[in-house]
Amino acid sequence: MTDIELPDGEYTAVVDNVEDGLATVFFERDGEEVGNAVLDASRLPSDGQYADAILSVTLSGGRIESASYKIEQTADRKETAQDRFDRLSKRPPSDKET
Numbered sequence: 001m002t003d004i005e006l007p008d009g010e011y012t013a014v015v016d017n018v019e020d021g022l023a024t025v026f027f028e029r030d031g032e033e034v035g036n037a038v039l040d041a042s043r044l045p046s047d048g049q050y051a052d053a054i055l056s057v058t059l060s061g062g063r064i065e066s067a068s069y070k071i072e073q074t075a076d077r078k079e080t081a082q083d084r085f086d087r088l089s090k091r092p093p094s095d096k097e098t
Helices: 071-089
Strands: 009-019 022-029 032-040 054-060 063-069
Touching: 054 071
Parallel strands: none
Antiparallel strands: 009 022, 009 054, 022 032, 054 063
């Protein structure tokens, strides 16, 4: 299994996708993306094995030492993304409509 090439410590992990038992996960620290990895999805909490799930993970020696699914953070991020999409999808009126 591929080691995660990040320093030991705590990270926020965002599951990008899960396909054929493999999860692509982006790791963040202080709101900034710091790395990513493709992992066996079974290494993640069962309730967080889907796209856009937010996890709190502790890495040690290139491996996930602990991971927990963050249901509230997942819901908040999804709502924020939807709000952003809704704002962007509202086009300004054309000159003919004003």
